[in-house]
Amino acid sequence: MQLFPDTKIILSIGGLHVTWYAVLILTGVLAAYFLAQKTMKKWGYSKTILEDYVIPMMALSIIGARLYYVIFEWDFYSAHPDQIIAIWNGGLAIYGGLIVGVLYSIYYFKRQRISALRMADCIMPGVMVAQAFGRWGNFMNQEAFGKVVPESYYALFPSFIKDQMYIQGAYREPTFLYESAGNILGFLFIYFIFRKRFYKRRGDCAFMYCIWYGVLRFLVEGLRTDSLMIGAFRVSQLVSLAIVLFGIFGLSGLLHKAFHWNHKPVILFDLDGTLQDSQHLVFETFKEVFRIRKSEHQLSQEELYSFFGPTLEETFLKYFKKEELDDVIALYQKINIKLHDTLLKPMPNAFETVSTLHEQGYQMAVVSNKRIGIVKMGLKAIHLEPYFDVVLGKEQLPEPKPSPSGLLEACNLLKVGHDDVIYVGDNVTDIVCAKNMAAYSVGFSNDDRQLEQQKQAHPCKQITDLRELIQLCKEERAWSDNTIW
Secondary structure, three states: OEEOOOOOEEEEEOOEEEEHHHHHHHHHHHHHHHHHHHHHHHOOOOOHHHHHHHHHHHHHHHHHHHHHHHHHOHHHHHHOHHHOOOHHHOOOOHHHHHHHHHHHHHHHHHHOOOOHHHHHHHHHHHHHHHHHHHHHHHHHOOOOOEOEOOHHHHOOOOHHHHHHOEEOOEEEOOHHHHHHHHHHHHHHHHHHHHHHHOOOOOOHHHHHHHHHHHHHHHHHHOOEOOOOEEOOEEHHHHHHHHHHHHHHHHHHOHHHHHHOOOOOOEEEEOOEOOOEEOHHHHHHHHHHHHHHHOOOOOOOHHHHHHOOOOOHHHHHOOOOOHHHHHHHHHHHHHHHHHHHHHHOEEOOOHHHHHHHHHHOOOOEEEEOOOOHHHHHHHHHHOOOHHHOOEEEOHHHOOOOOOOOHHHHHHHHHHOOOOOOEEEEEOOHHHHHHHHOOOEEEEEEOOOHHHHHHHHOOOOOEEEOOOOHHHHHOOOOOOOEOOOOO
């Protein structure tokens, strides 16, 4: 066993070599993976989505990068076919890896019912970090270098860079370093500035990547002396120009129009305070429960408003012992059912809005923390039951709101992904629930106090008339919370 037998190899055990090239590429891939996984978690995706994706994507991308390089160096490899698989000696063309990686990604995410454009927004900034690491692999292999430079060029560089850039009897310009630094700058710009201030459409981060990296690679490729050529042209510069144009067309929105990339959102509704006006019913039910079980406590108006959103268990645990909970909830339900048809009424314009959206082909569902029997009773009372493909109450939610698990379950039952989802609710819990999976949150109320409370959770949109949804849904946008990355 030998450690660092030469500048290319970290460890040798017999005929097995662990190279810097492989370790640096793997490190870059892992960095990109963990960055993407962090965002995926915020978007409500299972971590297994990326776990199952990254290894085959990495393997196929390496094969693509190698084939691309071999094709454009065929004069050499046709004479030395045994060297075709010797990737440990270098010779991976990043554009080949990107092309194969993109094709596999489209296939994989389509099978998972996930927007490939949204995943590109998530993954591509991290790819720039992976590429930055990969260029240091080129450095260790003494490839991807530029013209001859005088020794004085390296006066301010660390000696290990100077020594490694002494190639073919002369010091060479460190074009690998230019590209590595450019990739890091591109990552910082897209990750911390572009996606938070300039993002408009699904795929914009990926298109910005195309523009940044395409321009960077075009400039750096012009300085290299070991470029792959096709006639008198540098292959990577031609590909770079094509990628820059693709990025410009994408960022301008032309590709979205040409390929119809904008999708109808799935619309999920809360029930109480959103589709049905149950405020008077809920207030009177709570008052009656407290009159019977806790007459010494006079409920304030502020307390009554706070009961909207949390589950009955969460609410009653503030006032009653745990062992009393089942009896108190049973009493609440008995009183609520008794008063239900007398005090419940639809929210203004709820029927018009829901029926119109249904006619226009939108998939819709109701997700409520209330028990399913009460939910269905309410929908039937306000004549909205036929318009919803899925109705979920407390018993069907893996976890109560503000967990997004109910929204995710609704999408699953609708057999759609959750990339384009609007959740309409009237309280902070609903808005936080939507944000916990980066859905597009719409806060609805015609009560000024509730609207002010909603603002604390920063909904994507606030409306005071449900009919505003009809026009909102026609907008061309990514139906997700673009502030959550």
